[in-house]
Amino acid sequence: MYTTIHDLPDHQAIEPTRIEGFFDELLQSHENEIDEIVANSQARPSWDNLMLSLEALDVALNDAWAPISHLNSVVSNPDLRAAHDNSIKKITAYETRIGQSRPLYDAVRQLTEKTTFAALNPSQQKMVTDSLKAFQRNGVALNETDRKRFQELRAKLTELSSQFANNVLDATDAWTKHVTDIALLEGIPAPSVAVAKETAQRRDLAGYLLTLDMACYASTMTHCRNRALREEMYEAYATRASDQGPSAGEYDNSHIVVEMLNARTELAELVGFDNFAEYSIDPKMATSANEVKVFLDGLVSRAAPQARQEIERMREFARTEWGIDELEPWDLSFLTERMRESLYDVADAELKPYFPLNVVERGMFEVVGALFDVEIAAKDAPAAWHDDVRYFEITRRGETIARFYLDAFAREKKRGGAWMADCRSRRSIGNEMALPVAYLTCNFTPPTKGQPSLLTHTEVVTLFHEFGHGLHHMLTQQKYATLAGINGVEWDAVELPSQFMENWCWQEASLRKISSHFETGEALPKELLHRLIAAKNLNSGMAMLRQLEFGLLDIELHTQLKDFDPIATMRSIRSRTGMMPHKDYDRMPLGFGHIFAGGYAAGYYSYLWAEVLSADAFAAFEEEGLQNPQTSERFLREILEVGSSVKAIDMFKKFRGRAPQNDALLRHAGIQN
Ligand SMILES: [Zn+2]
Numbered sequence: 001m002y003t004t005i006h007d008l009p010d011h012q013a014i015e016p017t018r019i020e021g022f023f024d025e026l027l028q029s030h031e032n033e034i035d036e037i038v039a040n041s042q043a044r045p046s047w048d049n050l051m052l053s054l055e056a057l058d059v060a061l062n063d064a065w066a067p068i069s070h071l072n073s074v075v076s077n078p079d080l081r082a083a084h085d086n087s088i089k090k091i092t093a094y095e096t097r098i099g100q101s102r103p104l105y106d107a108v109r110q111l112t113e114k115t116t117f118a119a120l121n122p123s124q125q126k127m128v129t130d131s132l133k134a135f136q137r138n139g140v141a142l143n144e145t146d147r148k149r150f151q152e153l154r155a156k157l158t159e160l161s162s163q164f165a166n167n168v169l170d171a172t173d174a175w176t177k178h179v180t181d182i183a184l185l186e187g188i189p190a191p192s193v194a195v196a197k198e199t200a201q202r203r204d205l206a207g208y209l210l211t212l213d214m215a216c217y218a219s220t221m222t223h224c225r226n227r228a229l230r231e232e233m234y235e236a237y238a239t240r241a242s243d244q245g246p247s248a249g250e251y252d253n254s255h256i257v258v259e260m261l262n263a264r265t266e267l268a269e270l271v272g273f274d275n276f277a278e279y280s281i282d283p284k285m286a287t288s289a290n291e292v293k294v295f296l297d298g299l300v301s302r303a304a305p306q307a308r309q310e311i312e313r314m315r316e317f318a319r320t321e322w323g324i325d326e327l328e329p330w331d332l333s334f335l336t337e338r339m340r341e342s343l344y345d346v347a348d349a350e351l352k353p354y355f356p357l358n359v360v361e362r363g364m365f366e367v368v369g370a371l372f373d374v375e376i377a378a379k380d381a382p383a384a385w386h387d388d389v390r391y392f393e394i395t396r397r398g399e400t401i402a403r404f405y406l407d408a409f410a411r412e413k414k415r416g417g418a419w420m421a422d423c424r425s426r427r428s429i430g431n432e433m434a435l436p437v438a439y440l441t442c443n444f445t446p447p448t449k450g451q452p453s454l455l456t457h458t459e460v461v462t463l464f465h466e467f468g469h470g471l472h473h474m475l476t477q478q479k480y481a482t483l484a485g486i487n488g489v490e491w492d493a494v495e496l497p498s499q500f501m502e503n504w505c506w507q508e509a510s511l512r513k514i515s516s517h518f519e520t521g522e523a524l525p526k527e528l529l530h531r532l533i534a535a536k537n538l539n540s541g542m543a544m545l546r547q548l549e550f551g552l553l554d555i556e557l558h559t560q561l562k563d564f565d566p567i568a569t570m571r572s573i574r575s576r577t578g579m580m581p582h583k584d585y586d587r588m589p590l591g592f593g594h595i596f597a598g599g600y601a602a603g604y605y606s607y608l609w610a611e612v613l614s615a616d617a618f619a620a621f622e623e624e625g626l627q628n629p630q631t632s633e634r635f636l637r638e639i640l641e642v643g644s645s646v647k648a649i650d651m652f653k654k655f656r657g658r659a660p661q662n663d664a665l666l667r668h669a670g671i672q673n
Helices: 016-043 047-074 078-099 102-110 114-118 122-137 144-174 190-202 214-223 227-238 254-270 276-281 289-322 329-343 348-354 357-372 457-474 496-506 508-514 526-537 540-557 566-577 606-624 629-640 648-656 663-668
Strands: 003-005 176-179 208-211 375-379 390-396 399-409 419-424 427-429 432-434 437-444
Touching: 016 047, 016 078, 016 102, 047 078, 047 102, 047 122, 047 419, 047 427, 047 437, 102 122, 144 254, 176 227, 190 208, 190 214, 208 214, 214 227, 214 329, 227 329, 254 276, 254 566, 276 289, 289 329, 289 540, 289 566, 289 606, 289 663, 329 526, 348 526, 357 375, 357 457, 357 508, 357 629, 399 457, 419 457, 437 457, 457 496, 496 508, 496 526, 496 606, 496 629, 508 526, 540 566, 540 606, 606 629, 606 648, 606 663, 629 648
Parallel strands: 003 432, 399 437
Antiparallel strands: 176 208, 375 390, 390 399, 419 437, 427 432
């Protein structure tokens, strides 16, 4: 049996001026230790002297770095940021060196020798295989010449990717629209208009300045009644960083993306893959590019018929309500929103009173407690970084199994959005067990004098989502940090628990627990819930088709081997999926940051892939009973507890009794075919 380690970072004792020196020393001592590990294991590498020793170094680095990275996100200041930025460069360089170390690779490879490997348990075997794969993907196993070429291609891709991003950024900044007559902005919500006014003031202009900044663009396209203005803005956006539109040729990414696709193909071939998609997919849950294509095509054939009906309905609505005869791309968001208003009329203001944060939180803990046999209780927050921070312990039958911090409210110097981060991973050290600890961060509206913090329904969903990541991290039963919680989980499966948890925000039974009007105490009325669901699913076929177009474009481009022409590829996909209006000047691929400047190359499909997994997992509860203890126990044991000790597909099959199917996702999205 293990004794529990209770140490937590002392967030108040962190001094920005000492951070860099601390990490310099730590990294140096790690490098020395790695030399020793290699030397010791050269004669006879073993699980203990190699894998466990390496993991101990990882854990030490993560334990030290997690609070720094966290504080920099939530209570940043210039000194902390500088220390953070300088240190992370050194840490990245250190990790790159380790990841490319031939002696380490050779040592790990010796563990795959027959009798040695057979003596390891399945979790240990997976850790060894995963580690070897990672080395090979880094080109470590190549001969000297190829290895050099591999590193060149990597460096080139990093460079091209940053040029790509800069072009998109510059093209985005290059376009502005100065508006002096507020009547032109009719329909745009007041807060967005206020931002446009501030933007104008900052540049010493009267009136309003519209930009292609995402918030401004989305708000205008969704709400601005002036169709000509929407068209102008749409054209500017759809032609960013291309040979078309208002800044044609100035920030053109046409050649950069082709160069990137060529370099990626060469890189993948060097390490033995047929194309870049296969290289990208190899460590993921999907097994091949072909499987991904079949997956996406399958969804196209299911979503397209409904999308066709939706667009017909929208054409009708456009004609009768707005006098628009020919539907154009710049009408789609606008009309969807108008249809939503006229059909379902659910405003945030109507919903928020039902969701005071303390009620949502208590209800969520109750739902989770009943599902996974745990209790969640607030404790005094030890050494927290801000007065808003609260701290909780998760216990099972009296025994503490995990802990987390919750920093719920928006404030200055805090990064926007919501996320879960790892503070401590679960792992055993000798006969001691370190418990997992999570940071949960949100940006909800703080309470005011007369009113508690009230959440929109979207924010409630966000809280459940992040808590799902948290549960994955905290309810794990793995004893190696490398395999614990979300660590090492296939990239396209890691959203399963988080998206799974979102489902409880749409169920009547759980809504009774998580909603209570802050003045009347009434739970969210059934009728309002039904309107909310209908509003969510309005034009869901069209929305899914759009995601599918992105996914198909990504996978097509990364399975081709030469003569890349992203625009032609986009058009051919649209001719297959297409019923939506498009313009000849559309150069979307040249601004497709997810795949050319983000981590999503040959991975865009994962959004829908993970949704299929989470919807199908939730469908097991729908079939067997939402409160069926056997189902939730199975979800806990086969999914939440296993971390990356088993492959995602095996874990899913064990829970579901079969491979994933996409019916539940389509049904939840209101797609009927
Ligand atoms: Zn997530």
